[in-house]
Amino acid sequence: MAARSDSDDDFFAAEAHDRTVQPAAHDEALARLGRRLPASVHLGTSSWSFPGWRGLVYRGSHSEAQLAREGLSAYAAHPVLRAVGIDRSFYQPLAQADYARYARQVPTAFRFLVKAPAAITDAVQRAAGGEPAGANPTFLDASVAAERFVLPALEGLGAKAGPLVFQLSPLPRDWLQPPAAHALIERIGAFVAALPRALNGQTPIYAVEVRDAALLTPRFVRTLREAGARLTIGIHARMPNAARQSAALRAMDAPGDEEPWRLRGPLVVRWNLHAGYRYEDAKNRYAPFDRLLDPDIVTRGALAHLIRVALASHQPAFVIVNNKAEGCAPLSCVELARAVVEGLKTED
Secondary structure (H helix, E strand, O other): OOOOOHHHHHHHHHHHHHOOOEEOOOOHHHHHHHHHOOOOEEEEEEOOOOHHHEOOOEEOOOOHHHHHHHOHHHHOOOOOEEEEEEOHHHHOOOOHHHHHHHHHOOOOOOEEEEEOOHHHHOOEEEOOOOOEEEEOOOOOOHHHHHHHHHHHHHHHHHHHEEEEEEEEOOOOHHHHOOOHHHHHHHHHHHHHHOOOOOEOOEOOOEEEEEOOHHHOOHHHHHHHHHHOOEEOEEEOOOOOOHHHHHHHHHHHHOOOOOOOOOOOOOEEEEEOOOOOOOHHHHHHHHOOOOOOOOOOHHHHHHHHHHHHHHHHOOOOEEEEEOHHHHOOHHHHHHHHHHHHHHHHHHHO
């Protein structure tokens, strides 16, 4: 076997560097868009480990596993992507060290939107296939939520913690009819009110997302307001469109005839799924998530308007977009940023 020379060492060093995840090259137009987007607008995607984002977010080809381990710093270098959703916490509680490792990889102004574990937000336990397998004893248990979710997330992420989202899975049908629905709403309010109010001088942003349109009632939004939680605009095939959900948000923040409308807390949005598609159908249609296949101009316009309302209200906006909304979440964020910036120029 031939001995390795100094030039061989240089070659192997370069090869190792090429295997690291680097941010994609971005043109001046995208960089300028990032500079013009107000700092309080945090746009991002649901997770970051998608090989199809080559050339959009990442330079070169990388596996999903490698991006999950090493891609976050490159993701955070994108001019428009200032937030990301941590979805894996929905399936299994994460430790403080996990959150801290994420926080170390991103700039100071970056924010994480974190989903609470299903063990807290699903009324039933699930079998391997997802079917109900009995009542969940830790559903809406505030002490479990604090111990397994809130405190690890806040301690690990520190100032980079964005909204902590409690996405309630679809509920049993009989729970959504009065008087059971009224009791459920009161239970949700009591749950939120019992969560930690502050940690190391940091005030958490609690947000509740529902997958049952029947819950979007004046009683529900009033209860969330009194408990100190934000209503998440959750765009999903099971839910009304963004404009109709924003009416519920307006009822929360401007219950009278207040004009103009002002938000009384952060805007929290999760743009999850294109209308008319089931999750698996959208996944199959849009993979590998490298282009916008079904631009949703109506939803994008409604969200741009909500972001401008947040800006006028001096409130931060957190908008997390899924690949299954239009086909490619980073491109959806870019188009949404353009809509916001163009709208601000028009208002000026």
